[in-house]
Amino acid sequence: MTAASDLPPPPPLADLAEARPVALFLDFDGTLVAIADGPDAIVVPDGLARALEASSERLAGRLALISGRALDDLAKHLGPLALAQAGSHGAHRVTATGEVLGDRPRPLDPAVVAALAEFAAATDGVLKETKEHGGALHYRGNPASEPQVIAFMEETARANDLAVKRGKCVVELVRPGADKGGAVAAFLAIAPFQGALPVFIGDDVTDEDGFKAATKAGGFGICVGDRGETAARYALPDPAAVHDWLQLELNG
């Protein structure tokens, strides 16, 4: 593990792709779009969806979005996508043609969802995000509530056999076993990803599983921004630098 601030930038994508087929695994928030005040406040760069599809085409389909968001939420922000994708922290995986890869994750018990809503309603500046297969409490509006939010989510997870995921000003409940490393391994086991050099790009703690899975399969991770110790091999400063590295053709 190395501090992200000590990592060099990655070699150009074109050089990597010339040497060997590359497979790209891309996180969404903080990597392709800048972090905003809330889940629905993000500004998606104009043309991002089409640029990602074009990039996937150049890589013969070896590009997957791997997000903590649910797939329907990604579709809300990006529109329908002809891309391989894994949502809900990697638990819900679909190929570029829409076939589900592995088991579809189960939603949380409605009683758990109701408990999260009740906690958010009673806690200043805390927002509950409704998610298809999990539940998230955002505390960006009241950072001082972090310990309280973590304690509540850990207790709720224990009582309901769930797992906790931490992220940027967010704590989430997911079914045990959901992680981005599992999604990377699942895609690498099938065509067109099989045998390619895996590169995972992400900015948050949940992306560390993706970095490790890419490294284990002979590739590497690229950490976006400075977030302390990381298993990534390279770093880029922000989403704009990611767009440049990916050579995305955005509008404007």
Ligand SMILES: O=P(O)(O)OC[C@H]1O[C@H](O[C@H]2O[C@H](CO)[C@@H](O)[C@H](O)[C@H]2O)[C@H](O)[C@@H](O)[C@@H]1O
């Ligand atoms: O794995 P990702 O695609 O990066 O998704 C992780 C979580 O991203 C979203 O929350 C984060 O972004 C919000 C918008 O910028 C920000 O307000 C929040 O503080 C961040 O934690 C999303 O809302 C979550 O569902 C995702 O799990």
